[in-house]
Amino acid sequence: MSLVRLNIKGISYSQTQNGAYALILNEVDGDRKLPIVIGAFEAQSIAIALEKEIRPPRPLTHDLFKNFSDRFDITVKQVIIHKLVDGVFYSSLICERDKIEEIIDARTSDAIALALRFQAPIFTYKNILDKAGIYLKVNPEKENENETTQPDVLVEDLVAEELESTPSQDDYKGKTLDELNTMLAEAVSNEDYEKAAKIRDEISKR
Template sequence: MGKVKLTVLGISYSQTQSGAYALVLSEENGNRRIPIIIGGYEAQAIAIQLEGLTPPRPLTHDLFLNFARAFGIDLIDVNIYKLEDGVFFSKLHCEDNKKELFIDSRTSDAVALALRFNCPIYTTEEIIEKAGITLDVEEYSSSESPDDESNEPAEPKDSLSQQLMRLSSDELKELLDEAVKNEEYEKATKIRDEIKRREKK
């Protein structure tokens, strides 16, 4: 299946999960978005790079970049290749002068590194069909400055999924439009999943 190139659209604070953030990836030549829930530390590492800031001391991802360059290793691209139980799986495609390696990575770390190495991010058409949200919104800004660390991803304490099950299909579609309009990407993902679950019956 062909690869779909992605760009980092921005980061927003999670509306349903305390201490977590939604990383939004955008299809390069389309209007589909993939929201991915990440921890505070990883969100900070991505936001710093997006905003062109230089921390007083190297962060872990900066250290990885410096280490790789010191030994002639380059990050060619990042591939988000699998989605399982709401978790995205990624691989780093690395090369030096002698060999080519593919290294397993959390998607949040992979994106943080891709920004530092200035390399492309890809996923599959299957994943973007499964997890993507189609938007008419043209712009998205990363206005948050995260500073808390948390684990990725987990169910909210007050299960949004259970609340959605009690709504009609028409109500779900209206709620989805509202969530997308308000850029509540994580919430929109859960609503979309409930709509698709009903369509399969």
Template sequence: MEKVKLEILGLSPSQSQTGSFALVLSEEAGNRRLPIIIGMFEAQAIAIEMERITPNRPMTHDLFKSFARAFDFTVEEILISDLREGIFFAKVVCTDGIRQKSIDARPSDAIAIGLRFQVPIYTTNQILADAGISSQEATTADEPEELIQSSSRPQKTYKDSLKDFSLDELDKMLSQALIDEEYEKAAKIRDEISKRN
């Protein structure tokens, strides 16, 4: 399995799900992005560590770090290992210097822990192929919104069901969402395109 190193590109509030956030990971040596929708508490745990804020009392992920250190374990890496039915799976790869163990985790928790141990985040080429969005797609489209509106079909908005759009229209909408850096919207469009392929 060939691993691909990721870095955190951004964290923004979800436009469609109140209390959720879009965590956008970017391929370190490429142009693909991996948007993952996460909960508010996990987003807070990631943001606190990214901003180097020290809470008054340890958060759950800080407790995990203290617990691991107390028992001479450390985290080596985070691996976003699988994508099944639209749900991402991750592993926290730990070692005590002799044995290595992979612990199943939600990607949001795994990344929050990985940030505290300052370890790399990886995924696989297959996951990026299935769920990643190429940032180059955004630069190849010529005014996609105008193209959608000037088609012979009636004008549509994003609130309409994505099932009503053709693949060509969805490709153009995906490109525009990437240009506008609306990663959650892009992820939903990407999922609709994947269902049809």
């Protein structure tokens, strides 16, 4: 199975789960987005790693892991999101010490927080992106703009405005496939990736 490299597009507050955030990963050589729901602590840790100017007075858990690894010459070479089961993503840290490679199981949010600190690339398998990715068409007006290799980071300081609650996943069960596809297109158009991910999961179940 071929690997697809991902960059971090941004973090937004979850509109459907209190205290949760949507981490948006972007296909490097494509236009698909991979939304992953993560907790508040992990969102904060990822946001701090993205914002290079922010330095917490004491090391966070992921910073401690990085300091520990540096002390014992352990390097995280890459992160692979290797499995998707019932809407839950499973990831692995590919680590190296003394030229010996080890694979360590990790929650995807923790794996990405560490990948940022080690400047390690993030990958997923093509079949996972085919199943869970949300495809966005390229805006013709931006097609000719110069692109940089840096990820397009949209961190909203982990503060969201009060938004109207969106339907829960149970509310989607009464919808037809045509209605779900219409709702999916609307959610993607509005860049409501967290809602789009839930609709996508319901469509996949059908």
